[in-house]
Amino acid sequence: MSPPLRPTRPEPGSAPPGARKGGTRHDHIVEDIRSLIVDGRWPPGSQLPVETELAERYGVSRMTMNKALGQLARDGFLVRRKKSGTQVAQPRAESAVVAIVDIRDEVRRSGRAYRFHLLARRARPGREEDALLLGAAPGVGEVVWLQGLHLADDRPFCLETRLINPAIAEGAKAQDFTDLTPGGWLLGAVPWSVASHRVRAVNATAAEAKLLELAVGEACLEIVRRTQAAGEWVTGVRLLYPGSEHQLVANFGPEAGGGPGRG
Amino acid sequence: MSPPLRPTRPEPGSAPPGARKGGTRHDHIVEDIRSLIVDGRWPPGSQLPVETELAERYGVSRMTMNKALGQLARDGFLVRRKKSGTQVAQPRAESAVVAIVDIRDEVRRSGRAYRFHLLARRARPGREEDALLLGAAPGVGEVVWLQGLHLADDRPFCLETRLINPAIAEGAKAQDFTDLTPGGWLLGAVPWSVASHRVRAVNATAAEAKLLELAVGEACLEIVRRTQAAGEWVTGVRLLYPGSEHQLVANFGPEAGGGPGRG
DNA sequence: TAGTGGTCTAGACCACTCC
DNA sequence: GAGTGGTCTAGACCACTAG
Structure with a gap:
C-alpha cells in the first residue's frame, strides 16, 4: 500500500x-x-x-x-x-534537542549514591573576571564565590564553580551546603528565573584534573549556566564533567522544541 | 505590590x-x-x-x-x-534543553562560507566494530562507510564519520557528496526517520587532530547520531567538533521539552 | 476571489480528587 | 459529594494566500 x-x-x-x-x-x-x-x-x-x-x-x-x-x-x-x-x-x-538534567537526579537515576562536598566559599567584592561566568559585570557590591564537588558513590562526578548574588539570594553566605546543593538551595531561595546554557568541550587543567581524579588535559564537558531573575543576575555556574563519565542524550526530535515524546 | x-x-x-x-x-x-x-x-x-x-x-x-x-x-x-x-x-x-542544529545552517548563520570535503568512502561488509556507531550490529550485507570534513571559510569545522545502510538509502555508493552533505542527501533519500543523539567530550586522536588542525589530545565535542526508519537502521554518524570552535547553546527552559520561547 | 487553516464561543459532560 | 480541570461539540467569523 x-x-x-x-x-x-x-x-x-x-x-x-x-x-x-x-x-x-x-x-x-x-x-x-x-x-x-x-x-x-x-x-x-x-x-x-x-x-x-x-x-x-x-x-x-x-x-x-x-x-x-x-x-x-x-x-x-x-x-x-x-x-x-x-x-x-x-x-x-539533522536537528534535535538534548536535555540538561539535574545532577542529583542524574546520579540517583544511575543507581549511585549522591553527595555534594563543598570545597571552598568566599564572600568578596565582584571582579572584572567574574564576567566570564556571569556574561556581564557583576556590578558593585559583594559576591559569593564557591566551589564544590558532586560525588557519585563518593567518586568525583562533577566539579562546580559558582557565583551567587547575595543581594538577591539572601542567606548564601550562611548556608553550609552539606545536605543541599547550591543549585537546589537557590531554587527555593529565588522566586523565578530565566537561564541561558552553553555546552563546550575543554581540557582539564591541572587543578581541575586533581579534583576530578583525572589525567591533566583529559577532555571534559563544560556546562555554563547563567541565571537571571527580575532583570538581575542571580547566579552563574560552571559544571565540569569528565568526558568519559558524562554524556547528554536525546531520543529523537524532528525539530528543536519538542519531539513526539511530547517533552 | x-x-x-x-x-x-x-x-x-x-x-x-x-x-x-x-x-x-x-x-x-x-x-x-x-x-x-x-x-x-x-x-x-x-x-x-x-x-x-x-x-x-x-x-x-x-x-x-x-x-x-x-x-x-x-x-x-x-x-x-x-x-x-x-x-x-x-x-x-537546573534542567534545560540545548539544540543540536544542522552544521550547514550553523556555519552559514555565523557568516562564514560552508563547504563539505569528502575524504574517503568505501563499500564493505558490515563488521562487529560498526556496532559502536550504530548501537547495534549492522547485520549481514554491505555498508557504506565514509569520512569527510565540514569546512567554514575553508578551515576545518567538523569531522564526520558515517555509516550508511545502502539497502535503505539507495544511491549512497554513487553519490559524490561534493555539493550535498551526506546528511543533507540522506534527508531526501529516506522517507522518515527517528534518531537518537549522544553528546560527549573526547580527546582528539593523532589522526583526528591532524585533520581538524588541532593539537593532539585537544578536547572535542562528539555528537553521535543514530537514525532508524521503519525499524531498520539507516545511518550512524559521529561528528567531532573542536572544543574551542563549537558550543551548544540554550536560552532558557523551565523544563525539558520546550521553553517559553516556544521552540 | 475562493479555499484553507486559525481562532473563538457557549454550553455540555466527564474524570479526578480533596474533604 | 462537590469543585476543579480536561475534553468535546456545532457553529461561526476571520486572515492569509494561491490561483
Whole structure:
C-alpha cells in the first residue's frame, strides 16, 4: 500500500469512531497519523485531506481534528499553510534537542549514591573576571564565590564553580551546603528565573584534573549556566564533567522544541 | 505590590478586553501571566483563580482561557490539579534543553562560507566494530562507510564519520557528496526517520587532530547520531567538533521539552 | 476571489480528587 | 459529594494566500 511520490489525499488508518482504548480522541488521532508518517505510508510531501474531511472520517468535530493536526505540525511532522492545505513535512533529522538534567537526579537515576562536598566559599567584592561566568559585570557590591564537588558513590562526578548574588539570594553566605546543593538551595531561595546554557568541550587543567581524579588535559564537558531573575543576575555556574563519565542524550526530535515524546 | 508567601487569588495584570495589538487572545493571556510569574508578582505556590473566573476577568470564553493555562502548564510555569486548582510552579532552573542544529545552517548563520570535503568512502561488509556507531550490529550485507570534513571559510569545522545502510538509502555508493552533505542527501533519500543523539567530550586522536588542525589530545565535542526508519537502521554518524570552535547553546527552559520561547 | 487553516464561543459532560 | 480541570461539540467569523 505504498502511495506514489506525491499522492493526493492519502487514506487515514483504521479509525473506527468509538473503538479506542484510553487517552483522548485527539491523542489517538495524533498517534494514528504519526504512525502513518513514520512507517512511511504517508511519505514526505503527501497532501492530506482538508480538516473538515479528516474530522468527518475520524468522527470528531473540526476543533478536535484541528488540535491533533496542530500538534503534529508543532512537532514537525506536518506543514500547514492556508489555502494550500496540510502536507507531510520533509524530515529534518539533522536537528534535535538534548536535555540538561539535574545532577542529583542524574546520579540517583544511575543507581549511585549522591553527595555534594563543598570545597571552598568566599564572600568578596565582584571582579572584572567574574564576567566570564556571569556574561556581564557583576556590578558593585559583594559576591559569593564557591566551589564544590558532586560525588557519585563518593567518586568525583562533577566539579562546580559558582557565583551567587547575595543581594538577591539572601542567606548564601550562611548556608553550609552539606545536605543541599547550591543549585537546589537557590531554587527555593529565588522566586523565578530565566537561564541561558552553553555546552563546550575543554581540557582539564591541572587543578581541575586533581579534583576530578583525572589525567591533566583529559577532555571534559563544560556546562555554563547563567541565571537571571527580575532583570538581575542571580547566579552563574560552571559544571565540569569528565568526558568519559558524562554524556547528554536525546531520543529523537524532528525539530528543536519538542519531539513526539511530547517533552 | 508583593503578595504574601502563599497568597490566595492573585489579581491578573491589566487586561482590557479589546485593547491588545497583535497575536491571538490566548497568546496575550499567556504573555500576561508569564510576565506576572517571571517578574515575581505571582511567586511560586500562588493559587490562581479558577478557570471560569479568569476567563471572565480576561473577557474570553473558558476554552480560550483553558488553552492559555494549558500552555503555561506545559511550559512548566503552572501546575494544575483537579479539585485543588492551578498554582504557580516551583522553578526548576537546573534542567534545560540545548539544540543540536544542522552544521550547514550553523556555519552559514555565523557568516562564514560552508563547504563539505569528502575524504574517503568505501563499500564493505558490515563488521562487529560498526556496532559502536550504530548501537547495534549492522547485520549481514554491505555498508557504506565514509569520512569527510565540514569546512567554514575553508578551515576545518567538523569531522564526520558515517555509516550508511545502502539497502535503505539507495544511491549512497554513487553519490559524490561534493555539493550535498551526506546528511543533507540522506534527508531526501529516506522517507522518515527517528534518531537518537549522544553528546560527549573526547580527546582528539593523532589522526583526528591532524585533520581538524588541532593539537593532539585537544578536547572535542562528539555528537553521535543514530537514525532508524521503519525499524531498520539507516545511518550512524559521529561528528567531532573542536572544543574551542563549537558550543551548544540554550536560552532558557523551565523544563525539558520546550521553553517559553516556544521552540 | 475562493479555499484553507486559525481562532473563538457557549454550553455540555466527564474524570479526578480533596474533604 | 462537590469543585476543579480536561475534553468535546456545532457553529461561526476571520486572515492569509494561491490561483
